[in-house]
Amino acid sequence: MTAVRIALVNDYEVVARGVVGMLRSYQNRIQVVELDLNRQVDESVDIALYDTFAGTQGDRVAVKALAANPAVSAVVVYSWNLDPTHIAAVLGNGAAGYISKGLPASMFVAALEAISRGGDRIHLGGKSTPTVMAGDWPGREEGLTEREAEVLALITQGLSNAEIAERTHLSINSIKTYIRSCYRNIGATSRTNAVLWGIEHGFRPDRVRVDHPEPAPGGSELAPQA
Amino acid sequence: MTAVRIALVNDYEVVARGVVGMLRSYQNRIQVVELDLNRQVDESVDIALYDTFAGTQGDRVAVKALAANPAVSAVVVYSWNLDPTHIAAVLGNGAAGYISKGLPASMFVAALEAISRGGDRIHLGGKSTPTVMAGDWPGREEGLTEREAEVLALITQGLSNAEIAERTHLSINSIKTYIRSCYRNIGATSRTNAVLWGIEHGFRPDRVRVDHPEPAPGGSELAPQA
DNA sequence: GGAAAGTTCACCCCTAGGGGTGAAGCCTCA
DNA sequence: TGAGGCTTCACCCCTAGGGGTGAACTTTCC
Incomplete structure (x- = not known):
């Protein structure tokens, strides 16, 4: 074969x-x-x-x-x-x-x-699997951890590192660490690259959206906050 | 009324x-x-x-x-x-x-x-006007000049300022000037914002594409180069 | 029980990017 | 002819972002 x-x-x-x-x-x-x-x-x-x-x-x-x-x-x-x-x-x-x-x-x-x-x-996968499964997260197949996917999702929404730190209750140094390892995983060298990658991989919330909007472990953090 | x-x-x-x-x-x-x-x-x-x-x-x-x-x-x-x-x-x-x-x-x-x-x-406009018209450019209605739209298109493709300068045969200082006035026009405060704006407004080449790919004045510069 | 991997953070570095100003040359249109 | 806008560029500034290293603590898994 x-x-x-x-x-x-x-x-x-x-x-x-x-x-x-x-x-x-x-x-x-x-x-x-x-x-x-x-x-x-x-x-x-x-x-x-x-x-x-x-x-x-x-x-x-x-x-x-x-x-x-x-x-x-x-x-x-x-x-x-x-x-x-x-x-x-x-x-x-x-x-x-x-x-x-x-x-x-x-x-x-x-x-x-x-x-x-x-x-x-x-x-097309199961009955309607284009959406993000609860408990799973976009980017998982590309080797992104849950945290990495989360910060990437926030980057893809246009937030700055400081804003991401605030929203996740993490230090800005941690955010930078996640961003670095995230870039390594997806092969990005700049924030713009990462944004484009994120968009192409279903990271924009509410465009490819979860069917049931109940807070789910892991999934909830990726949803947009008020 | x-x-x-x-x-x-x-x-x-x-x-x-x-x-x-x-x-x-x-x-x-x-x-x-x-x-x-x-x-x-x-x-x-x-x-x-x-x-x-x-x-x-x-x-x-x-x-x-x-x-x-x-x-x-x-x-x-x-x-x-x-x-x-x-x-x-x-x-x-x-x-x-x-x-x-x-x-x-x-x-x-x-x-x-x-x-x-x-x-x-x-x-929906004319027969099939989702595409960019030759001689016109995306962002025109938002007050972007042709140059500004061009650099925004390149930003939306993930290029750095230096790469944009090289590709347009302009100095990096000019690029910065265009980017600044562009940001002012679209209300962006960061490159990521600008990328998202560009994507939402049809700046990605070949996604919303010109029907006839002949080089057209103004339109050609927005097309992707090899 | 220790390897492996994820999470969290603190320091260092250094450049790309964002922002302000000024200025010259080019249009166009009143 | 002069105001106004677009284009081009050069200086200045300064921070956010990108990158490297090390280190503590967690869970997971063999």
């Missing part, structure tokens, strides 16, 4: 690096051949993974273009948007598969393999 | 402030009564403007909750997502109107008024 060769299509280096980081532990099954920020794939690959965020109509055009590329066997869209009509439209435009960003890394890899060998095309 | 009273529902202070800034020049027609970051409206208003980004299914739940609020006469969704099915779903969930973020400020105000007096519910 040979590894599935994929090309990552995404404008943002940070984001692309994040996905690569997630796939690092599955190198024998998924091989990231190319990281193209410019929407052109040179080397031939099994899958071009189109990593998108919102799932707008602009994506459909891009998918069409990618699918027309002879170096690409299949285009797979990787998005937070689980709208059935949007998915149908994208598949109609030449995408071979659709994978939800709500999937954990292991299922993500399995989904890529399934699509590659002609199995199921759509992988 | 009295002003339409609206409440702004958005998690992000930066974003909310941006919309308020845009409406400042129309104070006699639109009155922003409340800025609620917590999805509760206390004072009674004509319109609760639900300012969203991606247009995910989570929004529908939120819209439903808002529409049930007795203090709110009408819920209007303000989004980049122009997917007809999504719009239909949102209207089915109790929204009284839907306005595209692609509209210029003047049309935006007119749309709010139309919905408020029971006129057209859906305002």
Whole structure:
């Protein structure tokens, strides 16, 4: 069984690096051949993974273009948007598969393999798993601890270190420590990078939201406060 | 003719402030009564403007909750997502109107008024105007000059000031000047704020993309380079 | 019982970023 | 022709943020 060769299509280096980081532990099954920020794939690959965020109509055009590329066997869209009509439209435009960003890394890899060998095309996880599970937290699969995810969530909301310290009742030195280790984990070198990464990974509260808003262990801290 | 009273529902202070800034020049027609970051409206208003980004299914739940609020006469969704099915779903969930973020400020105000007096519910602009028009640029309506919009676009891509200077062939001092005046215009006090604002206003290249990718005056500089 | 990993914090450092001012050259429009 | 706005840049300032190290205490797990 040979590894599935994929090309990552995404404008943002940070984001692309994040996905690569997630796939690092599955190198024998998924091989990231190319990281193209410019929407052109040179080397031939099994899958071009189109990593998108919102799932707008602009994506459909891009998918069409990618699918027309002879170096690409299949285009797979990787998005937070689980709208059935949007998915149908994208598949109609030449995408071979659709994978939800709500999937954990292991299922993500399995989904890529399934699509590659002609199995199921759509992988959205359980009934409605795009949302953050109670007791779990975004970024967990990328190796972020709960605290790290929390400060990243606050960074992604535009707070300063001082504000984060105040809100979490921690010292500003601790905040800095978390931010540093967080940056190391997601491959960011600046706050801006971290914000972009956070947005691409479902860290914005209330956009990808918990179904039941009861305070849950771990989850509650990530919710926006008054 | 009295002003339409609206409440702004958005998690992000930066974003909310941006919309308020845009409406400042129309104070006699639109009155922003409340800025609620917590999805509760206390004072009674004509319109609760639900300012969203991606247009995910989570929004529908939120819209439903808002529409049930007795203090709110009408819920209007303000989004980049122009997917007809999504719009239909949102209207089915109790929204009284839907306005595209692609509209210029003047049309935006007119749309709010139309919905408020029971006129057209859906305002998406011309045939497909969510995209950036050639010769125009995002942020124009908010008072950003072309240069300011350009540096903001680069900031929103995660570049440092030095990288921006290099890419634009300007001195780093000029970049700083543009950033400062840009911050003043959009009401940001930090780079993170500016990034969030930029994302919410269509500054991310290739997400909201120009239909025809030929280099166009003004538009070309905002496109991503290799 | 000790390794491993997470949490918390204190010190150090140093630069990138944010902010103010002034100034020259370029438009446009009244 | 002169006011006003945009562009470009150079100085100044100073803090927030990024980065390294070390250290105490917790839990978890073999």
